[in-house]
Amino acid sequence: MSFIKASRYSKRSPIVDVAAFLLVMAALTWVTATGTAKLGYHWQWYRVPQYLLTYEGGRWLAGPLIDGLMITFEITGASLILAFSFGLISALSRLSDSYLARMVARVYLELIRNTPLLVQLFFIYFVMAPIFDLSRFASAVLALSLFEGAYASEIFRAGIVSIHKGQWEAAHSLGLSTFDTYRRIILPQAIRRILPPLTSQAISLVKDSALVSTIAVYDLTMRGREIISETFLAFEIWFTVATIYLVVTVSLSIVVSRLERRFSETGYPVE
Amino acid sequence: MDEKLLGEEIIAVNHVYKTFPGEVCALSDFSISVRRKEVLVVIGPSGSGKSTFLRCLNGLEEVDKGSIIIDGIPLDDDKRNRLEIRKEVGMVFQSFNLFPHLTVLENLNLAQILVRKTSRKEATDFSMALLTKVGIPEKASIFPNHLSGGQQQRVAIARAMAMMPKVMLFDEATSALDPEMTGEVLAVMKQLAREGMTMVVVTHEMGFAREVSDRMVFMEGGRTVEEGPTERFFTNPKQERTRLFLSQVL
Numbered sequence: 001m002s003f004i005k006a007s008r009y010s011k012r013s014p015i016v017d018v019a020a021f022l023l024v025m026a027a028l029t030w031v032t033a034t035g036t037a038k039l040g041y042h043w044q045w046y047r048v049p050q051y052l053l054t055y056e057g058g059r060w061l062a063g064p065l066i067d068g069l070m071i072t073f074e075i076t077g078a079s080l081i082l083a084f085s086f087g088l089i090s091a092l093s094r095l096s097d098s099y100l101a102r103m104v105a106r107v108y109l110e111l112i113r114n115t116p117l118l119v120q121l122f123f124i125y126f127v128m129a130p131i132f133d134l135s136r137f138a139s140a141v142l143a144l145s146l147f148e149g150a151y152a153s154e155i156f157r158a159g160i161v162s163i164h165k166g167q168w169e170a171a172h173s174l175g176l177s178t179f180d181t182y183r184r185i186i187l188p189q190a191i192r193r194i195l196p197p198l199t200s201q202a203i204s205l206v207k208d209s210a211l212v213s214t215i216a217v218y219d220l221t222m223r224g225r226e227i228i229s230e231t232f233l234a235f236e237i238w239f240t241v242a243t244i245y246l247v248v249t250v251s252l253s254i255v256v257s258r259l260e261r262r263f264s265e266t267g268y269p270v271e
Numbered sequence: 272m273d274e275k276l277l278g279e280e281i282i283a284v285n286h287v288y289k290t291f292p293g294e295v296c297a298l299s300d301f302s303i304s305v306r307r308k309e310v311l312v313v314i315g316p317s318g319s320g321k322s323t324f325l326r327c328l329n330g331l332e333e334v335d336k337g338s339i340i341i342d343g344i345p346l347d348d349d350k351r352n353r354l355e356i357r358k359e360v361g362m363v364f365q366s367f368n369l370f371p372h373l374t375v376l377e378n379l380n381l382a383q384i385l386v387r388k389t390s391r392k393e394a395t396d397f398s399m400a401l402l403t404k405v406g407i408p409e410k411a412s413i414f415p416n417h418l419s420g421g422q423q424q425r426v427a428i429a430r431a432m433a434m435m436p437k438v439m440l441f442d443e444a445t446s447a448l449d450p451e452m453t454g455e456v457l458a459v460m461k462q463l464a465r466e467g468m469t470m471v472v473v474t475h476e477m478g479f480a481r482e483v484s485d486r487m488v489f490m491e492g493g494r495t496v497e498e499g500p501t502e503r504f505f506t507n508p509k510q511e512r513t514r515l516f517l518s519q520v521l
Contacts, residue, residue, distance in 0.1 A: 170368035170427075173329055174382035174434055175357040184381060188372050 041235060048236050051227055065237075068223030069244055075140055075219060076209050080202055082145035087152025092182070094157055105153070112150035118211055120147055125215045140212035148205045155197045159190035192263050199256040203249045210245075220244060275485065278307025281438060281469055282328065287337030289323055289493070297323040298334070299493035305438075308467045312480040312501075315490035316516065321473045324490070325440045328471065329360040342437055358386060361431030365443040367423045369415035375402070375426050376411040379433045387434065394433075401429040405459050421452030428459055439463065441472040477521055481505055489513045 036043070051063040062070070093105035112120065121143040129139045163186050171181040213222035224241040228234050282305035289298040297320045305311050313321045326332040327339060330346055330353045339346040341356050370378050379398035383389045389397070402408040405425040407418075415423055424444060431439060441460065445453040457479050464470055464483045474480060480487065480501070487504040489496045489512075497504070497513045508514050 164368075166364060166366050166368035167370065169331055169362075170364065170370070170430075172331060173357060173360070173362040174430070175354055175386040176382060177354070180385050184385070185370055189370075192372070 036235065043236065044233060045236055047231065047233060048240055051223075051237070052240070064223045064227060065220065065240065065244065068218060068220035069248075071217065072206070072209055072219040072221075072248075075137070075144065075212060075217070076202075076206050078141045079144040079148065079205055079209070082141065083148035083152055083201075083205060084198070086145055086149025087156050090149065090153040091156035091160060094153070095160060108146075109150050109153060112147055117143070117147045117208060118214065121211055121215060136215055136217050140209075140215060140217045144205060144209060144212070147208070148201055151204075152198065152201050155194050155201060156190070158197075159194035160186055162193060163189050192260075195256060195260055195263075199253060203252055206249050206252070207245065275308060275467075277309050277485070280304050281307045281342050282471070283338075283340045284324075284328075285338045285340075287324075287327065287339065288335045289320075289327060289332060290335055296320075296493045298327070301337070301490075301493060301495065303488065303495065303498070305469060305471060307437075307469055309486060310464045310468075310470045310472065310484045311486050311488060312472045312474060312484035313488045313490060314474070314477075314480065314516070314520075315496075319490040320493035321490050322442055323493075325362070325442050325471060325473055328438075328440055329357050329362055331362075358434060359437045360440060361434055361436035361438070362440040363424070363427050363431055363442065363444045365446050367415075367420070367427045367447070369423055369427055369430070371415055374412050374414055375407075375418070378415065378426060379430050382430075383433050398429070398433055401432050402426075404432075404462075405429045406455070419452060420448045421455045424448065424452075424456045425459055428456070428463075432463075438469045438471065441470065441474065443473055443475070445474065445476060475520065477517075489516060 049063075051065045053063055053066065054061045090105040090108055093101040094109075096102060121140070124134070124143045124146075125136070125139040128134065128142075129136075134142065160182075167185055167189070168181060171185045176185070209219060210221040212219055213225060216222065218226075220241055224237050228237050231237075282303070284301060284303045287298050287301045288296070290296050299320075301320070301324060303311075303324075313324065315321050323332055327334050327346075328341065334346075342359055344352050344355050344359075346353065346356055369375075370381070373381065376395065376398055379401060380391065380394040383394035383397065384391060399408055399411065402411055405428060407422055407425060410418060410422060410426070415426065418426065428439075428444075444460070445456050448456060453476065457476060460470070460472070460479070461483050472480070472484070484501045486498065487501050488498040489504075489508075489510075491512065497508060497510045499509070504513075505517065508517060
């Protein structure tokens with residue numbers, strides 16, 4: 001097996017790949033450069049670093065973009081935990097024997113998946129927040145986690161039903177309760193299988209969190225907009241903001257693929 | 272085997288009906304009684320309802336009508352009764368159904384700790400004793416996927432035994448195994464029978480049935496066609512249908 005793979009890849013030297021990559025990047029850069037030149041855009045990259053980090057009085061201080069990134073982290077972190085909780089609970093509800101639980105979960109999923117996230121965010125911020133006295137931050141987290149939770153729910157459900165029915169039967173025949181069976185038998189196996197789609201969901205969450213800038217939460221995107229309105233460095237700042245999101249999401253994928261490899265090294269292969 | 276003294280009735284199945292949606296009757300007015308220490312072997316063509324009968328005995332399938340009483344506990348809608356019965360009835364499946372994310376030892380320990388509430392130390396001691404009994408104590412720390420089919424099934428038997436059940440059910444326990452591995456699993460089952468375990472066994476291994484069982488049941492279409500003491504059942508079956516079936520499988 002391994003030599004087939006090796007022969008397929010060895011046909012092409014890595015130098016060709018690197019050259020092709022550089023060529024594509026050069027072309028993209030050229031297109032952007034000539035495009036902006038036609039617009040008469042005046043690049044001022046030297047003004048960007050101060051918005052990331054500043055050196056003042058002998059120590060480094062975080063600039064507004066990094067401050068914004070921290071808020072983005074806080075929002076995505078909190079939403080991630082809540083979203084996966086909502087997702088798991090609604091998945092279990094949909095699979096439960098209770099008609100009521102199934103219906104509630106169904107209504108939640110349909111409602112969330114068939115309306116735009118932006119509308120949900122506004123609904124929670126402008127309608128629910130005044131009633132329940134929610135802060136902007138709390139509204140943002142609630143809207144994001146309800147939204148992503150609905151998608152995570154389907155992932156959890158698919159993972160759970162993919163576990164062979166024999167596992168349930170074996171657990172039941174040993175006298176395990178449904179709760180213990182989920183906790184010790186079904187979910188540990190399901191999680192390994194659904195880790196890749198859950199990661200994509202987490203990445204979507206990072207990206208979707210940019211929408212909270214619309215309710216004036218000072219996340220990375222909001223900070224970017226703020227800086228642009230003051231400095232008119234539209235191209236530089238949006239490039240920088242996009243790159244920061246990219247670094248975060250790519251790092252996330254790398255961490256999770258490492259994690260997957262660790263799982264498969266325990267001797268129990270992920271099917 | 273002949274001089275084995277059977278105890279009082281432990282399983283009472285009375286007029287049980289079970290139908291699966293869109294299918295013919297799996298069990299139709301099925302009744303049987305099993306006594307303590309008895310080894311009952313159920314045979315019959317596929318689709319005769321013998322697996323359904325076993326799965327009803329520990330509540331994996333709910334019966335439509337009729338009653339099942341195990342060791343004095345009725346198997347009804349009461350969840351506590353069902354749990355109590357599952358603690359007392361061990362089951363071994365055709366497809367082993369070991370927990371692949373747990374080591375062999377953890378497979379055996381899990382229910383002891385969660386359901387029987389024994390300490391980890393005690394559970395481990397008992398699990399190791401059981402693994403020694405089924406001949407694979409050296410595999411304790413290995414994941415099930417690294418074991419042969421025969422070894423996996425022996426672990427599954429040990430796992431069921433870890434709950435100290437009063438009854439053991441075997442649902443075609445050797446059907447998924449290569450011929451050279453059936454022997455090692457049947458040997459473990461024979462040992463259990465010798466030790467006086469009450470067993471209900473669905474199998475196609477006629478040699479095993481004849482050697483180990485006290486009583487045979489031949490099922491077809493969800494009903495008992497014939498039942499009787501093993502020796503008479505094989506040498507002199509009363510029903511023509513039984514005779515025909517035996518002539519095909521022996």
